[in-house]
Amino acid sequence: RQAMDRIYHWTCGQPYLTQKIARMLARGGGADVEARVDRIVTQQFGTPASIRNEPHLAHIHKRVVEDSKTFESSLTIYGRVRKGISVAYDPDSVPQRTLIAVGLIVPQPDGNLGVASPLYELAFTARWANDNLPFHWRGPMVAAGVLALLVAVPFWYTQLLPNPYTRILTSA
Numbered sequence: 001r002q003a004m005d006r007i008y009h010w011t012c013g014q015p016y017l018t019q020k021i022a023r024m025l026a027r028g029g030g031a032d033v034e035a036r037v038d039r040i041v042t043q044q045f046g047t048p049a050s051i052r053n054e055p056h057l058a059h060i061h062k063r064v065v066e067d068s069k070t071f072e073s074s075l076t077i078y079g080r081v082r083k084g085i086s087v088a089y090d091p092d093s094v095p096q097r098t099l100i101a102v103g104l105i106v107p108q109p110d111g112n113l114g115v116a117s118p119l120y121e122l123a124f125t126a127r128w129a130n131d132n133l134p135f136h137w138r139g140p141m142v143a144a145g146v147l148a149l150l151v152a153v154p155f156w157y158t159q160l161l162p163n164p165y166t167r168i169l170t171s172a
Contacts, residue, residue, distance in 0.1 A: 006037040012117035014103065016056050020044075045123045057123050063102045065132050070095040072133060077113070079129035081105060082121070087113045 003025055011017040024040045025033070044050060051057045064074055073095040080087050089107040090096055096113065099105045104124060108114040115121045 003033045003037060006034045010037065010041050010117065010119045014117060014119075017117075017119060020056075041119060041122065045119055048128075050123055051128065054123075060102050060104055060120075060124070064099065064104065067098060070098050074098050075129045075133050078104065078124070079126050079133075081113050081115060082124075082126035082129060089113055 003022070007018055007021050007025070011021065021037065021040055021044075024044070025037060028036060028040075030036050045054060045057065051061050064078070065071055067074065077087055077093075077095050078099060087096075089111055096105070099113075100107070103116050104120055105113045106116045115124075
């Protein structure tokens with residue numbers, strides 16, 4: 001019972017993960033069941049490589065990242081949830097429905113979204129969401145253009161504009 005309670009703490013009842021952790025727990029021995037479950041979870045699911053190596057996590061990753069229509073907004077929503085920013089549950093939102101359908105997030109009783117289980121929090125971090133978001137060049141390019149303009153106008157005004165007047169004033 002103690003082992004199943006601890007497994008449920010990590011998986012929130014997700015069947016595949018519950019069975020996998022229980023199977024690993026049954027193979028090993030030891031006295032402190034909770035510590036063994038925690039160690040199994042952190043070793044198997046707590047590394048960045050686990051998203052590629054673990055079939056269930058790889059499936060979730062693939063479903064979220066390879067969805068060409070909603071992956072960017074889905075990752076943005078998940079990143080906000082992981083950073084502790086309140087995201088209100090909207091049943092009409094396609095990216096939210098995608099994340100709920102794969103089991104990564106769930107609506108909370110307070111009306112916001114939350115990560116479905118501590119195991120998913122361990123595997124799918126905010127860094128995972130940020131690393132899979134595309135980098136948009138538009139914002140940095142606009143900032144670089146404004147900065148260039150702010151440097152070019154004073155240079156032109158002080159160095160280039162006075163040249164004809166300087167030549168006339170210094171001529172015989």
